[in-house]
Amino acid sequence: MMEHLFPTIELFGIPGFTLNLTVALMSVIVSLIVILIAMAAVRRMDVRRPSGMQNFLEAIIDFIRGLAKDTVGAKHADEWVPLGLTLFIWIFVSNQIGLITNVTAEAHQGLGIHEEGHYSFWMSPTANFNVAMAMGIAMVLLSHFVGLRRPGEYFKHWVSPNPAMLPLHLVEELPKFLTLGLRLFGNIFAGEVLLAILVGLPLSMGWVAGSLAGGIPMLVWLGYSMFVGTVQAFVFTVLTLVYIGQKLPHGDH
Numbered sequence: 001m002m003e004h005l006f007p008t009i010e011l012f013g014i015p016g017f018t019l020n021l022t023v024a025l026m027s028v029i030v031s032l033i034v035i036l037i038a039m040a041a042v043r044r045m046d047v048r049r050p051s052g053m054q055n056f057l058e059a060i061i062d063f064i065r066g067l068a069k070d071t072v073g074a075k076h077a078d079e080w081v082p083l084g085l086t087l088f089i090w091i092f093v094s095n096q097i098g099l100i101t102n103v104t105a106e107a108h109q110g111l112g113i114h115e116e117g118h119y120s121f122w123m124s125p126t127a128n129f130n131v132a133m134a135m136g137i138a139m140v141l142l143s144h145f146v147g148l149r150r151p152g153e154y155f156k157h158w159v160s161p162n163p164a165m166l167p168l169h170l171v172e173e174l175p176k177f178l179t180l181g182l183r184l185f186g187n188i189f190a191g192e193v194l195l196a197i198l199v200g201l202p203l204s205m206g207w208v209a210g211s212l213a214g215g216i217p218m219l220v221w222l223g224y225s226m227f228v229g230t231v232q233a234f235v236f237t238v239l240t241l242v243y244i245g246q247k248l249p250h251g252d253h
Contacts, residue, residue: 004120007113008013020128027125030094061085064237071241072248080241087139088237091126091184095229098124098192099222126232127189136181139240147247154247180239187232191225 008018041057050058064084068077101122113119125131147154158169198218 004118005115006120020130022119022121022123023125023131025121026094026123026174027131028098030090030097030125033093033097034086034089037093049111056064064088066237067088068241071238072245076245076248080244084237084241087240088233088244091229091236092137092233094124094227095232096124098122098127098188099195099229123188124188126184127192129185129189132179132185132188135236136179136184137177139236140176140180140243143240143247146223146244150249153249154224155246176243180214180236180243184232184236187228191221191228195221195225 006023007021009021011017011019038057044051045054061081065077065081068080068084072080142245158166195218198221220250
């Protein structure tokens with residue numbers, strides 16, 4: 001499979017500190033799609049005769065509210081529904097958008113083009129390691145900030161039931177910074193790589209043989225990848241709410 005490059009620009013003149021323009025553009029596109037979905041759902045809100053899009057969004061909100069009640073507790077559920085809803089829809093759209101199409105081209109010069117090569121201009125933002133890891137780390141840090149709203153109970157947790165448990169609590173907590181983002185990245189990236197291989201079979205084997213060899217597997221994998229993308233949006237959202245719930249006082253659940 002041909003290696004794809006990405007247009008990048010250096011930020012603040014710091015060597016190695018670059019911005020992937022494809023990822024940045026796709027993140028903006030995904031955000032706009034999410035905004036359009038929300039606007040379409042609330043454009044003509046009617047309690048008596050709700051539209052199909054309104055029913056769809058309300059069903060997702062009820063689903064997220066149920067998750068929040070099970071993870072952060074009924075007392076705090078409504079407080080975290082907006083975060084859970086935004087995470088689920090944004091990650092879902094991000095996971096699927098790279099499956100719809102793949103825009104690549106030979107490029108020699110232009111904004112962010114530093115060498116001649118085959119550049120990718122369309123991808124799932126969550127198939128980028130930096131995006132997935134940044135989201136995962138940000139959500140774990142958020143859970144700790146939530147806990148620090150009550151510092152006494154937060155720090156007491158680390159040494160409960162006795163100070164000897166501190167190393168075990170650290171061992172339990174540190175992997176969260178890696179696993180939340182890595183799980184999302186690995187599943188979405190692997191799906192797009194295999195899909196690109198199947199799409200490229202007609203070029204390497206000829207259109208007839210390649211289409212026969214890759215056509216049906218590509219459709220099957222496409223359907224499976226859409227399912228995996230939905231599951232990963234669900235898993236990321238649930239785990240975020242679980243981590244937040246773990247840092248809330250147990251009496252609030």
